[in-house]
Amino acid sequence: MTFFSYMELKRVVVTGLGAVTPIGNNPEETWNNMLNGVSGAAPITLFDASSFKTQFACEVKNLKVNDYIDRKEARKMDRYAQLAIIAAMQAMQDSGLNLDEEDKNRIGVIYGVGIGGIKTFEEEVGYWATHQELGPKFNPFFIPKMIADIAAGHISIMYGLHGPNFATTSACASSTNALADAFNLIRLGKANVIVSGGAEAAITPSGVGGFNAMHALSTRNDDPEHASRPFSASRDGFIMGEGAGCLILEELEHAKARGAKIYAEMVGEGMSADAHHITASHPEGLGACLVMQNALEDAGMKPEDIDYINVHGTSTPVGDISEAKAIKQVFGEAAYKLNISSTKSMTGHLLGAAGAVEALASVLAVKNDIIPPTINHVEGDEDPEIDYTLNYTFNKAEKREVRAALSNTFGFGGHNACVIFKKYAE
Amino acid sequence: MSEIESKVKAIIVDKLGVDEADVKPEASFTNDLGADSLDTVELIMEFEKEFGVNIPDDQAEKISTVGDAIAYIENAK
Numbered sequence: 001m002t003f004f005s006y007m008e009l010k011r012v013v014v015t016g017l018g019a020v021t022p023i024g025n026n027p028e029e030t031w032n033n034m035l036n037g038v039s040g041a042a043p044i045t046l047f048d049a050s051s052f053k054t055q056f057a058c059e060v061k062n063l064k065v066n067d068y069i070d071r072k073e074a075r076k077m078d079r080y081a082q083l084a085i086i087a088a089m090q091a092m093q094d095s096g097l098n099l100d101e102e103d104k105n106r107i108g109v110i111y112g113v114g115i116g117g118i119k120t121f122e123e124e125v126g127y128w129a130t131h132q133e134l135g136p137k138f139n140p141f142f143i144p145k146m147i148a149d150i151a152a153g154h155i156s157i158m159y160g161l162h163g164p165n166f167a168t169t170s171a172c173a174s175s176t177n178a179l180a181d182a183f184n185l186i187r188l189g190k191a192n193v194i195v196s197g198g199a200e201a202a203i204t205p206s207g208v209g210g211f212n213a214m215h216a217l218s219t220r221n222d223d224p225e226h227a228s229r230p231f232s233a234s235r236d237g238f239i240m241g242e243g244a245g246c247l248i249l250e251e252l253e254h255a256k257a258r259g260a261k262i263y264a265e266m267v268g269e270g271m272s273a274d275a276h277h278i279t280a281s282h283p284e285g286l287g288a289c290l291v292m293q294n295a296l297e298d299a300g301m302k303p304e305d306i307d308y309i310n311v312h313g314t315s316t317p318v319g320d321i322s323e324a325k326a327i328k329q330v331f332g333e334a335a336y337k338l339n340i341s342s343t344k345s346m347t348g349h350l351l352g353a354a355g356a357v358e359a360l361a362s363v364l365a366v367k368n369d370i371i372p373p374t375i376n377h378v379e380g381d382e383d384p385e386i387d388y389t390l391n392y393t394f395n396k397a398e399k400r401e402v403r404a405a406l407s408n409t410f411g412f413g414g415h416n417a418c419v420i421f422k423k424y425a426e
Numbered sequence: 427m428s429e430i431e432s433k434v435k436a437i438i439v440d441k442l443g444v445d446e447a448d449v450k451p452e453a454s455f456t457n458d459l460g461a462d463s464l465d466t467v468e469l470i471m472e473f474e475k476e477f478g479v480n481i482p483d484d485q486a487e488k489i490s491t492v493g494d495a496i497a498y499i500e501n502a503k
Contacts, residue, residue: 072443
């Protein structure tokens, strides 16, 4: 009997969504583009990447930050925090929460970010390094712009939310950890609502250059739109993305009492570590197996209860193979009945925001009974190490009943985190 | 308006997001123009960069209005 069995846990539902992604500046546009298989990849415009091995990325496009955030305030924020706040504002509005009627001491903010304000760090340290004759001149907003927790701080200040407030960081699993923490705090009765999600904005010279140095990024500069091709033999690395996702997680009775619309119920989370290598995933998917098993156990579900897995699936040579192996090991026969897809084929890899945006895709798959595709697979591009009797939902969205969906994210450091959503029923 | 005065005002308008009409010589950064302690430090840094002057911390503490800033820079140049 586990610790949780001794106490009555609250149920947690999703009552609001927000997203700023390379394929849409709100959840609706993002979701529609996912279903239509739209790629967000294009040549980099945020800086001159002409001397870089990788010259394309999945940037957020045509976003008017000042439509959401006052110019003076926006100037004191790194881009990652701006994206985080915009997604949170959308989700708060979508939730219909009336803060005048809420106990704001019981509303928290937990936001994940993998790196933080890397652009700010680059600018400030760059200025210092090239102006050392001036002495140590640093902008007073350097630290509060850069630190990884500041998005959660800004969101609490904006809305006057006094509940639990912090950031989670586990590289590309960061915002899944944020959702998991928010879920646990609400089911333990420690908050009514938690604004949870993640953000990242690392398409900068040091971000792209750093990942290039690790040979982690695709270098398919002549064809950006088709570069992210998870589970295809010719995949050559991930495509850097940026953006933010936000889910309003709410205790079920609280949501019902205010007549909130409910997208789905969050029913489980899992966490594990590979304990293998700083950046390479375990070849047999040891940590990936564990994290999915943990999440299923937490949700009290069996493999056959899951209809969709939104995989980590970054389009890297090693990672895709080990994740597919792990799914087969954990789900057995059920692995062949569910749908798998990597929405990173369209959004690119949003690093610390990936978990939140992919959780949002999983929630909408459950709500709408449709699976977004894994785009960019061409017949004949099969990897002998990947089992194609699994259904990767290649190239076209697929309508089917989705009773429950599981979303995987794995981060450098060997961190694995996984969440499960299912259809809400009384 | 001197060149220094117009540049100082432009920096203040940009950094504090205020209307130029409110940037009067007697206006206090914190009381009238909505600056907090970090904004004020940033303003001083921008003045240093723009005018190539060094404003030591003990002097910076005495610059609290638009007029103070203009006078200090005119003197230092």
